[in-house]
Amino acid sequence: xxxxxxxxxxxxxxxxxxxxxxxxxxxxxxxxxxxxxxxxxxxxxxxxxxxxxxxxxxxxxxxxxxxxxxxxxxxxxxxxxxxxxxxxxxxxxxxxxxxxxxxxxxxxxxxxxxxxxxxxxxxxxxxxxxxxxxxxxxxxxxxxxxxxxxxxxxxxxxxxxxxxxxxxxxxxxxxxxxxxxxxxxxxxxxxxxxxxxxxxxxxxxxxxxxxxxxxxxxxxxxxxxxxxxxxxxxxxxxxxxxxxxxxxxxxxxxxxxxxxxxxxxxxxxxxxxxxxxxxxxxxxxxxxxxxxxxxxxxxxxxxxxxxxxxxxxxxxxxxxxxxxxxxxxx
Amino acid sequence: xxxxxxxxxxxxxxxxxxxxxxxxxxxxxxxxxxxxxxxxxxxxxxxxxxxxxxxxxxxxxxxxxxxxxxxxxxxxxxxxxxxxxxxxxxxxxxxxxxxxxxxxxxxxxxxxxxxxxxxxxxxxxxxxxxxxxxxxxxxxxxxxxxxxxxxxxxxxxxxxxxxxxxxxxxxxxxxxxxxxxxxxxxxxxxxxxxxxxxxxxxxxxxxxxxxxxxxxxxxxxxxxxxxxxxxxxxxxxxxxxxxxxxxxxxxxxxxxxxxxxxxxxxxxxxxxxxxxxxxxxxxxxxxxxxxxxxxxxxxxxxxxxxxxxxxxxxxxxxxxxxxxxxxxxxxxxxxxxxxxxxxxxxxxxxxxxxxxxxxxxxxxxxxxxxxxxxxxxxxxxxxxxxxxxxxxxxxxxxxxxxxxxxxxxxxxxxxxxxxxxxxxxxxxxxxxx
Numbered sequence: 001x002x003x004x005x006x007x008x009x010x011x012x013x014x015x016x017x018x019x020x021x022x023x024x025x026x027x028x029x030x031x032x033x034x035x036x037x038x039x040x041x042x043x044x045x046x047x048x049x050x051x052x053x054x055x056x057x058x059x060x061x062x063x064x065x066x067x068x069x070x071x072x073x074x075x076x077x078x079x080x081x082x083x084x085x086x087x088x089x090x091x092x093x094x095x096x097x098x099x100x101x102x103x104x105x106x107x108x109x110x111x112x113x114x115x116x117x118x119x120x121x122x123x124x125x126x127x128x129x130x131x132x133x134x135x136x137x138x139x140x141x142x143x144x145x146x147x148x149x150x151x152x153x154x155x156x157x158x159x160x161x162x163x164x165x166x167x168x169x170x171x172x173x174x175x176x177x178x179x180x181x182x183x184x185x186x187x188x189x190x191x192x193x194x195x196x197x198x199x200x201x202x203x204x205x206x207x208x209x210x211x212x213x214x215x216x217x218x219x220x221x222x223x224x225x226x227x228x229x230x231x232x233x234x235x236x237x238x239x240x241x242x243x244x245x246x247x248x249x250x251x252x253x254x255x256x257x258x259x260x261x262x263x264x265x266x267x268x269x270x271x272x273x274x275x276x277x278x279x280x281x282x283x284x285x286x287x288x289x290x291x292x293x294x295x296x297x298x299x300x301x302x303x304x305x306x307x308x309x310x311x312x313x314x315x316x317x318x319x320x321x322x323x324x325x326x327x328x329x330x
Numbered sequence: 331x332x333x334x335x336x337x338x339x340x341x342x343x344x345x346x347x348x349x350x351x352x353x354x355x356x357x358x359x360x361x362x363x364x365x366x367x368x369x370x371x372x373x374x375x376x377x378x379x380x381x382x383x384x385x386x387x388x389x390x391x392x393x394x395x396x397x398x399x400x401x402x403x404x405x406x407x408x409x410x411x412x413x414x415x416x417x418x419x420x421x422x423x424x425x426x427x428x429x430x431x432x433x434x435x436x437x438x439x440x441x442x443x444x445x446x447x448x449x450x451x452x453x454x455x456x457x458x459x460x461x462x463x464x465x466x467x468x469x470x471x472x473x474x475x476x477x478x479x480x481x482x483x484x485x486x487x488x489x490x491x492x493x494x495x496x497x498x499x500x501x502x503x504x505x506x507x508x509x510x511x512x513x514x515x516x517x518x519x520x521x522x523x524x525x526x527x528x529x530x531x532x533x534x535x536x537x538x539x540x541x542x543x544x545x546x547x548x549x550x551x552x553x554x555x556x557x558x559x560x561x562x563x564x565x566x567x568x569x570x571x572x573x574x575x576x577x578x579x580x581x582x583x584x585x586x587x588x589x590x591x592x593x594x595x596x597x598x599x600x601x602x603x604x605x606x607x608x609x610x611x612x613x614x615x616x617x618x619x620x621x622x623x624x625x626x627x628x629x630x631x632x633x634x635x636x637x638x639x640x641x642x643x644x645x646x647x648x649x650x651x652x653x654x655x656x657x658x659x660x661x662x663x664x665x666x667x668x669x670x671x672x673x674x675x676x677x678x679x680x681x682x683x684x685x686x687x688x689x690x691x692x693x694x695x696x697x698x699x700x701x702x703x704x705x706x707x708x709x710x711x712x713x714x715x716x717x718x719x720x721x722x723x724x725x726x727x728x729x730x731x732x733x734x735x736x737x738x739x740x741x742x743x744x745x746x747x748x749x750x751x752x753x754x755x756x757x758x759x760x761x762x763x
Contacts, residue, residue: 047446050442050445050446051442051443051445051446051447052442054393054394054397054438054439054441054442055435055438055439055442057397057401057438058430058434058435058438060401061400061401061404061430061434062430062431062434062435064404064405064408065404065426065427065430066427067408068404068407068408068415068419068423068426069415069419069422069423069424069426069427070423072415072416072419072423073416075407075408075412075415076408076412076413076415076416076724077412078408079405079408079409080408080409080412080724080725080726083409083726083730083734084730084733084734086405086409087734087737087738090401090402090405091737091738091741093398093401094398094399094401094402094741094745095741097394097397097398098391098394098395098398098745098748098749100394101390101391101394101752102391102748102752105387105391105752105755105756106752290419290420290423291420291490291493291495293420293490293495293496294419294420294421294423294424294495294496297424297496297499298423298424298427298428301424301427301428301431301432302427302431305431305432309431309435312435312436312439312440313435313439315439315443316439316440316442316443319443319447319450319451320442320446320447320450
C-alpha cells in the first residue's frame with residue numbers, strides 16, 4: 001500500500017496550524033487583555049503564560065516549516081502574496097516576545113513602555129494573522145470587498161484570541177482577576193459569534209468554490225452539523241461563564257475547553273472549504289508537493305519525534321498546573 | 331544586479347546577521363549555565379545559585395531575541411528566496427524540518443521549566459531541564475550548519491524527474507565542509523559566550539571589586555576563552571585548507587589573488603581594486619600565500635581570473651577576513667593576559683577590567699566578519715555550482731521590500747539598544763546571593 005504523502009502532510013500542517021492558533025492564541029489573547037487589568041493583575045497574567053509562550057510559537061515555525069518543506073511551490077506563492085501582513089505579524093511577534101523579557105527587568109516609564117509594546121505586539125500579530133487568513137481563503141483576489149473582508153477577519157480573530165486568553169485566565173487565576181476574566185470571556189465570545197457568522201456567510205459569497213462545496217443538497221444538511229456544533233460550543237461557554245459568575249459550582253477548565261472546541265470546529269469548517277487546495281482555486285496539495293523521497297524522510301522524523309514532543313509538552317503543562325503565581329524566575 | 335536582488339539580499343542579510351548574534355551566544359551559554367547549575371547542585375553554595383540566576387536572565391533575554399528573529403527567518407526563505415526552495419527544497423526542507431522537530435520544541439519547552447520551574451520540580455529534574463536546553467541549542471546548530479555547509483560544498487545529491495533530490499543523506503549532511511564549519515561555529519560560540527561572561531563580570535567588578543560571584547564568572551569566562559582561542563585558530567586553519575580544496579574562488583577573494591600564478595605573495599594589507607583587478611597600496615610577503623596554503627613556496631594558486639565571471643567580490647571578503655583574524659588574535663592575547671592576571675584569586679588591574687568590558691561583544695564582531703567571509707565568498711552562487719542567488723530571488727516589489735526593510739531596521743535597532751542597556755544594567759547590579 002502506498003501512502004498518499006501530500007494528504008498526510010496537509011493533515012500534519014493543519015494540525016500544526018490548529019495547535020499554533022489555540023496555543024499561541026491564548027497567550028496573544030492574554031497580551032491583548034493587559035490594558036484592562038491593574039499592574040498586580042498584569043504580573044499574574046504574564047506569569048500564567050511565561051513558561052509556555054516560547055514553545056507555543058514553535059508550532060508556527062512547524063506549520064510554516066511544513067508548508068515550506070512539503071509544499072515549497074505553494075510556500076513561495078502564499079507568502080509572496082501575503083508579504084506585508086507577514087512582515088507586520090513578524091514585527092508584532094518580535095515586539096511582544098522581547099517585551100516579555102524586557103518588562104520584567106525595566107522600571108518606571110520603561111516598564112510602562114514595554115507593557116504597551118507587549119499589548120501592541122500581541123494585537124498587531126493577531127490582527128495580521130486574521131488579515132492573512134482573510135486574504136488566503138479568498139485566493140488573494142484584489143478589490144475593495146476582498147480587502148474589507150480581510151479586515152473583518154482580522155478583527156474577528158482578535159476577538160477569538162481574546163476569548164481564548166480570557167478563558168485561559170479563568171483556568172489559571174482566582175479571585176478578582178478570575179471574575180474580570182469571566183466578563184472578558186463573554187465579551188470576546190460576542191466578537192467571535194459576530195466574526196464566525198460573518199465569515200461563514202461572506203466566504204461562500206466571496207468564493208464560488210466554497211459556495212459549491214457547502215450548498216450542494218442534500219450534503220448541505222449533514223454539513224449544517226458543523227455550524228450547529230459551533231453554536232452549541234458557544235452557548236456552552238456563555239452558560240459556563242454565567243454559572244461561574246453567579247458562584248455556582250463549575251470546574252474552572254470548562255470555558256477554556258469550550259473555546260478550544262469553537263476554534264477546532266471553525267478550523268474544520270475552513271479546512272473543508274479549502275481542501276484539496278493549498279492555494280485557493282489555483283493549486284492542489286498534490287500539485288504543490290515536493291518529491292516523495294524527501295517527504296518520506298521528514299515523515300520518519302515526525303513519527304519518531306512526535307511521541308517525545310507530546311510527552312515533554314505534557315510534562316511541562318503538568319509542572320505548571322494549577323493557579324499561576326506572581327514572581328518570575330522563582 | 332537589479333534593485334530587487336540588492337534589497338532582498340540586504341534584507342535577508344540584515345535579518346540573518348541580527349539573528350546569528352543570539353544563537354552564537356546562547357549555544358555556548360547554555361552549557362555554561364549548566365556548569366553553574368551543576369556547581370550549585372554539588373556544593374549547595376548560595377553564590378553559585380545567585381550566579382546561575384543572574385546568567386539565566388541573560389540567557390532568557392538572548393534566547394527570546396533569537397527565537398523571534400528566527401521565526402522571521404523561517405518566513406523569509408519563502409518570501410525572499412522562493413527559487414531556493416523550488417530548486418533545492420528536497421534537501422533544504424528535511425534538514426530544516428529536523429531542526430524544528432529535534433531542537434526547537436526541546437529547547438523551548440525545557441526552557442520554560444528551567445526558567446520558572448526551579449521550585450516546582452526536584453533538583454535533578456531541574457538540572458536535567460538545563461541540560462536539555464543546552465543540548466537543544468547545540469542540535470539546532472548541527473542541522474542549520476549541515477544545511478549551510480551543503481550550500482557551500484554540496485554533495486550527496488541526485489536528480490530524479492528533473493528535480494534535485496538527496497541521493498545519500500549521510501553525504502548530504504556530512505558534506506566536505508561540514509565537520510570544519512560546525513566545529514568552527516561551536517568554538518566561535520564558546521568564545522563569544524566566554525567574552526560576554528568575562529566582559530560583563532569585569533563591568534561588575536569595576537563597580538564592586540569584592541563581588542564573589544563576579545570574580546568566579548570572570549575567571550570562568552577567561553579560562554574558557556584562553557583554552558578555546560588557540561583551538562579556534564587551529565580549526566580555522568584546517569577550515570581554510572578545506573575551503574581551498576572545495577571553494578578555491580573564496581580563497582582567491584580572501585587572499586586577494588587576482589591572477590593564477592606560481593609563487594603567490596601573501597597580501598598583508600591592500601585595497602583591492604575591482605575595476606582594474608589589482609591591489610592598490612599592497613603590502614606583501616613574497617611567495618607567502620603559496621607557502622601557507624600549499625606548504626610550497628613555488629606552488630601555483632588559482633586567482634579570481636580562473637573563476638570569472640562567477641567569482642565573488644574581493645574587497646568585502648578580503649577585509650572581513652582580516653577583521654575576523656585580527657579580532658581573534660586580540661581575543662587570544664586578552665584571554666591569556668586575563669588568566670594570568672586572575673591567578674590565585676587575584677583581581678586584575680582596572681585597565682584590564684576596562685579592556686575586558688570593551689571586548690564584551692568582540693565575539694559578535696568576529697562571528698559576523700567570519701559569516702560575511704563565508705557567505706559573500708560563496709557568491710554569485712547560493713548553492714555552489716547548483717543555484718545562483720539571482721535565480722532564487724522572489725517577485726516581491728522593490729516598494730514592499732523597501733518598506734519592510736525599513737520596518738525591520740527600526741525594530742532591530744530598538745531591540746538591540748534595549749538588549750544592550752538591560753544587559754549592562756543587569757551585570758552592573760550583579761548577582762545577589
